[in-house]
Amino acid sequence: MRAASSAFEALSVRPPHERATLLERCADGLLELGDALIERACLETGLPGARLAAERDRTVAQLRMFAALVRDGSYVEASIDHGDPKRQPTPKPDVRRMLKPLGPVVVFGASNFPLAFSTLGGDSASALAAGCPVVVKGHPAHPGTGELVTDVVVRAAHSLELPAGTFSYLHAGGSREVHVGIELLRHPSTRAAGFTGSLAAGTALARIAAERPEPIPFFAEMGSVNPVFVLPAVLRDRAAAIADALFQSFTNSVGQMCTSPGLVFVPKGEGADRLAAALTQLVRAASSAPMLTPKIRASFTDGVLRLKNVPGVFRLAEVDGEGMNAGPALLATTYEALSREPAIAEEVFGPVLVLVECSHLDELFASAKLVHGSLAAALWMSDDDGPAAHALLARLEKIAGRVIVNGMPTGVEVCASMVHGGPFPATNRPEASAVGASALRRWCRPVAWQNVPDKLLPLELQEANPRKIARVVDGAAVVAPR
Amino acid sequence: MRAASSAFEALSVRPPHERATLLERCADGLLELGDALIERACLETGLPGARLAAERDRTVAQLRMFAALVRDGSYVEASIDHGDPKRQPTPKPDVRRMLKPLGPVVVFGASNFPLAFSTLGGDSASALAAGCPVVVKGHPAHPGTGELVTDVVVRAAHSLELPAGTFSYLHAGGSREVHVGIELLRHPSTRAAGFTGSLAAGTALARIAAERPEPIPFFAEMGSVNPVFVLPAVLRDRAAAIADALFQSFTNSVGQMCTSPGLVFVPKGEGADRLAAALTQLVRAASSAPMLTPKIRASFTDGVLRLKNVPGVFRLAEVDGEGMNAGPALLATTYEALSREPAIAEEVFGPVLVLVECSHLDELFASAKLVHGSLAAALWMSDDDGPAAHALLARLEKIAGRVIVNGMPTGVEVCASMVHGGPFPATNRPEASAVGASALRRWCRPVAWQNVPDKLLPLELQEANPRKIARVVDGAAVVAPR
Numbered sequence: 001m002r003a004a005s006s007a008f009e010a011l012s013v014r015p016p017h018e019r020a021t022l023l024e025r026c027a028d029g030l031l032e033l034g035d036a037l038i039e040r041a042c043l044e045t046g047l048p049g050a051r052l053a054a055e056r057d058r059t060v061a062q063l064r065m066f067a068a069l070v071r072d073g074s075y076v077e078a079s080i081d082h083g084d085p086k087r088q089p090t091p092k093p094d095v096r097r098m099l100k101p102l103g104p105v106v107v108f109g110a111s112n113f114p115l116a117f118s119t120l121g122g123d124s125a126s127a128l129a130a131g132c133p134v135v136v137k138g139h140p141a142h143p144g145t146g147e148l149v150t151d152v153v154v155r156a157a158h159s160l161e162l163p164a165g166t167f168s169y170l171h172a173g174g175s176r177e178v179h180v181g182i183e184l185l186r187h188p189s190t191r192a193a194g195f196t197g198s199l200a201a202g203t204a205l206a207r208i209a210a211e212r213p214e215p216i217p218f219f220a221e222m223g224s225v226n227p228v229f230v231l232p233a234v235l236r237d238r239a240a241a242i243a244d245a246l247f248q249s250f251t252n253s254v255g256q257m258c259t260s261p262g263l264v265f266v267p268k269g270e271g272a273d274r275l276a277a278a279l280t281q282l283v284r285a286a287s288s289a290p291m292l293t294p295k296i297r298a299s300f301t302d303g304v305l306r307l308k309n310v311p312g313v314f315r316l317a318e319v320d321g322e323g324m325n326a327g328p329a330l331l332a333t334t335y336e337a338l339s340r341e342p343a344i345a346e347e348v349f350g351p352v353l354v355l356v357e358c359s360h361l362d363e364l365f366a367s368a369k370l371v372h373g374s375l376a377a378a379l380w381m382s383d384d385d386g387p388a389a390h391a392l393l394a395r396l397e398k399i400a401g402r403v404i405v406n407g408m409p410t411g412v413e414v415c416a417s418m419v420h421g422g423p424f425p426a427t428n429r430p431e432a433s434a435v436g437a438s439a440l441r442r443w444c445r446p447v448a449w450q451n452v453p454d455k456l457l458p459l460e461l462q463e464a465n466p467r468k469i470a471r472v473v474d475g476a477a478v479v480a481p482r
Numbered sequence: 483m484r485a486a487s488s489a490f491e492a493l494s495v496r497p498p499h500e501r502a503t504l505l506e507r508c509a510d511g512l513l514e515l516g517d518a519l520i521e522r523a524c525l526e527t528g529l530p531g532a533r534l535a536a537e538r539d540r541t542v543a544q545l546r547m548f549a550a551l552v553r554d555g556s557y558v559e560a561s562i563d564h565g566d567p568k569r570q571p572t573p574k575p576d577v578r579r580m581l582k583p584l585g586p587v588v589v590f591g592a593s594n595f596p597l598a599f600s601t602l603g604g605d606s607a608s609a610l611a612a613g614c615p616v617v618v619k620g621h622p623a624h625p626g627t628g629e630l631v632t633d634v635v636v637r638a639a640h641s642l643e644l645p646a647g648t649f650s651y652l653h654a655g656g657s658r659e660v661h662v663g664i665e666l667l668r669h670p671s672t673r674a675a676g677f678t679g680s681l682a683a684g685t686a687l688a689r690i691a692a693e694r695p696e697p698i699p700f701f702a703e704m705g706s707v708n709p710v711f712v713l714p715a716v717l718r719d720r721a722a723a724i725a726d727a728l729f730q731s732f733t734n735s736v737g738q739m740c741t742s743p744g745l746v747f748v749p750k751g752e753g754a755d756r757l758a759a760a761l762t763q764l765v766r767a768a769s770s771a772p773m774l775t776p777k778i779r780a781s782f783t784d785g786v787l788r789l790k791n792v793p794g795v796f797r798l799a800e801v802d803g804e805g806m807n808a809g810p811a812l813l814a815t816t817y818e819a820l821s822r823e824p825a826i827a828e829e830v831f832g833p834v835l836v837l838v839e840c841s842h843l844d845e846l847f848a849s850a851k852l853v854h855g856s857l858a859a860a861l862w863m864s865d866d867d868g869p870a871a872h873a874l875l876a877r878l879e880k881i882a883g884r885v886i887v888n889g890m891p892t893g894v895e896v897c898a899s900m901v902h903g904g905p906f907p908a909t910n911r912p913e914a915s916a917v918g919a920s921a922l923r924r925w926c927r928p929v930a931w932q933n934v935p936d937k938l939l940p941l942e943l944q945e946a947n948p949r950k951i952a953r954v955v956d957g958a959a960v961v962a963p964r
Binding site: 012013054079080081089090092093095096097100102103206207210211214215216217389390393394397398400401402403404405406407411413415416417418419421423424425428429430431433438441442444445446447448449450451452453456473 | 563688888903934
């Protein structure tokens with residue numbers, strides 16, 4: 001952390017394009033690792049090679065996106081309010097504003113995305129892009145992958161003669177794990193932290209960040225049930241297609257996606273019966289696959305057992321798995337049972353889906369209030385579902401960071417308009433997104449310069465606008481608060 | 483809080499221009515109160531009428547600025563990423579993003595700005611602008627002012643047939659104060675809170691917000707010493723003018739401004755002696771004036787005594803005040819003493835200024851590291867101070883939300899580029915600003931709509947762009963994360 005702190009001082013006076021080059025060289029370096037990286041990640045996570053290759057490509061695309069943002073520079077939201085010495089009753093000062101990096105960032109990577117949300121995933125890439133040195137608490141579920149990736153970053157930083165503290169990786173396995181994480185979070189040089197993981201760990205770390213002598217921003221992405229709501233008309237017409245899409249989504253990567261759906265709400269009736277039958281058939285025909293860690297594997301068994309033991313919850317289909325392997329589980333319950341037993345709405349990490357039957361549309365609407373804050377919520381509808389769709393969408397936008405129509409929560413596009421965040425417990429910071437361009441903003445704070453001589457201003461705010469990114473706002477009230 | 487929660491549902495489906503009209507009617511209503519409001523505020527705060535009239539005008543301007551922002555609409559940062567069904571290997575979904583209000587907001591107003599940062603100050607105005615109902619924990623130091631202002635808001639809301647829970651005001655005096663505040667903060671319907679006040683209260687409330695079963699965003703503006711740094715050349719040429727400006731700034735409103743300077747760093751020598759002599763003369767000629775509350779008055783005496791008792795701190799001049807009255811105090815110390823006794827750098831709320839002599843420029847630079855995070859930091863320089871100014875400014879931007887050259891920290895322009903915030907302990911949320919257009923963003927979170935049919939999208943995101951505020955970004959990586 002001390003090395004990161006001194007690197008922050010050094011990075012502050014270096015031109016932004018060096019950070020862009022760093023990210024680009026990291027992207028190239030990850031690709032150059034080729035099969036060695038994918039094979040190592042397969043061995044450590046049990047995830048299939050095709051999935052990990054796609055994740056690697058996504059990680060590379062993220063790095064390049066953040067590099068492009070840094071080169072463009074407009075993410076700093078530079079704005080210029082010219083002064084007006086003649087204004088009455090007091091002169092208006094010249095005020096200019098832009099975002100500046102917070103300082104050293106600690107990243108707690110995720111087990112389920114060993115590349116895209118771990119060592120050099122979205123948190124690290126966006127923090128480096130912002131100009132913050134990064135210290136990674138290495139995830140013990142993929143230490144070899146972490147080392148391979150770290151080697152890429154360290155070589156890229158070295159090739160640009162960036163200070164050694166620009167990026168650090170700490171192994172944190174076994175009994176060291178909690179200790180290493182807490183010490184990093186409590187260190188006085190740490191200015192912010194990002195976390196992806198369980199609700200219990202995220203909540204505990206958030207409190208540590210808040211209770212420091214000097215509290216720091218802590219961005220946690222945690223548990224999310226990502227509910228799916230199916231309206232009557234579409235259920236009547238497309239029950240089989242919806243069953244297929246649901247099955248693919250909740251069993252994707254053995255259900256170990258942060259956007260995996262855990263609850264599906266359907267109106268009782270013939271359509272719901274067909275959906276349940278189709279899903280049951282798909283689950284029965286499914287095979288088991290290895291989960292990420294023994295702990296996740298054990299928690300999944302416990303979680304499914306907990307759900308099955310709730311009065312009013314029934315098992316429709318379940319595939320057992322041996323050892324590290326887990327198979328999908330399909331359960332069913334009713335709105336009435338869910339409203340009595342809120343525990344049904346708590347996330348179980350892994351391939352389990354609970355089908356919730358609602359007696360009528362009002363129950364479907366009301367069920368949106370029984371679901372905790374989620375990263376994403378999906379609505380299935382056809383044109384005939386019009387008014388009900390409108391009413392339900394208005395509720396879903398209040399409980400999720402992203403609302404999808406006729407699609408599944410899994411699959412997060414990396415683009416400027418993406419929101420990968422949401423109300424608690426999906427995250428502890430509903431104003432933030434961990435994916436997309438705005439992820440960068442988490443590691444920044446605004447600074448204003450008042451009546452500062454032009455040559456002493458940051459380049460981004462100088463009168464000649466050499467980077468062509470500053471907006472002249474001149475005291476207009478009507479201006480997007482960029 | 484329950485009324486606010488149900489008002490939030492109702493407000494969500496009403497057009498934004500109604501909120502703008504609400505704020506404009508509030509602005510008109512405050513002006514219509516005329517002298518009655520100013521007189522009541524004078525009686526309750528001891529602040530002079532001219533100061534309060536200026537504060538009223540600022541409050542009115544703030545309300546109109548937020549109304550204009552709501553009418554314009556671009557603050558929601560609407561962006562559209564069109565889908566691309568032909569993209570390989572997977573189709574690109576249509577993703578659209580905008581900010582939505584968080585829900586009921588609790589406002590803890592400030593004693594020192596009974597209009598601009600209290601009942602209907604910046605926090606309440608920006609939260610209402612965002613579409614969040616507001617519940618004010620009334621400040622016991624100006625209950626009558628609070629009632630007059632509340633009456634204006636309630637009548638304006640009523641004239642627009644907005645729900646009663648849109649705005650509420652709770653008296654919270656005496657032994658009720660802590661209880662009322664904590665209950666509001668803990669209420670499950672509360673979605674966010676804003677606070678302006680002491681470090682002790684802000685820190686305690688921030689922990690309560692973080693330890694709720696469902697943590698909520700809590701924005702606290704707290705203690706700030708707002709240091710002033712004077713470089714050698716300007717001190718040689720302008721010692722008397724700097725003394726005048728410092729005296730005006732640190733005694734403004736009996737030193738009860740959040741941006742009041744508490745520390746001034748000067749290079750030892752003849753210039754520093756002249757500055758000290760001029761300041762001493764000004765302080766000795768000053769009179770005392772009433773402080774805001776008996777508690778603030780008592781804390782000021784205690785704080786000055788605490789400073790005077792620190793080894794290496796000396797009294798240059800002090801004006802005593804009787805009863806509620808306080809006079810300014812001017813103390814002196816050295817960099818060496820400050821580096822040994824960090825307590826010297828802790829804020830004392832009221833008219834006290836500590837002159838810190840540095841033996842050489844390196845001490846002046848190093849002193850910036852001994853100062854806590856501040857709302858503002860000022861640098862005095864002339865052209866001959868060039869290189870030193872550059873080096874010092876680079877340090878000041880790391881410890882303050884706003885950096886001023888050849889001016890004083892007091893006086894916060896309400897404009898788009900303003901930052902009224904800063905690192906801890908100035909605030910607990912360095913990414914936020916309590917003044918200016920971006921204050922609105924504190925009460926919002928982003929939501930993304932994926933593949934949602936056009937007619938079911940919010941107006942701001944529909945393809946025809948009827949509000950003319952959405953930016954089409956179409957997956958470009960290079961886009962400001964608005």
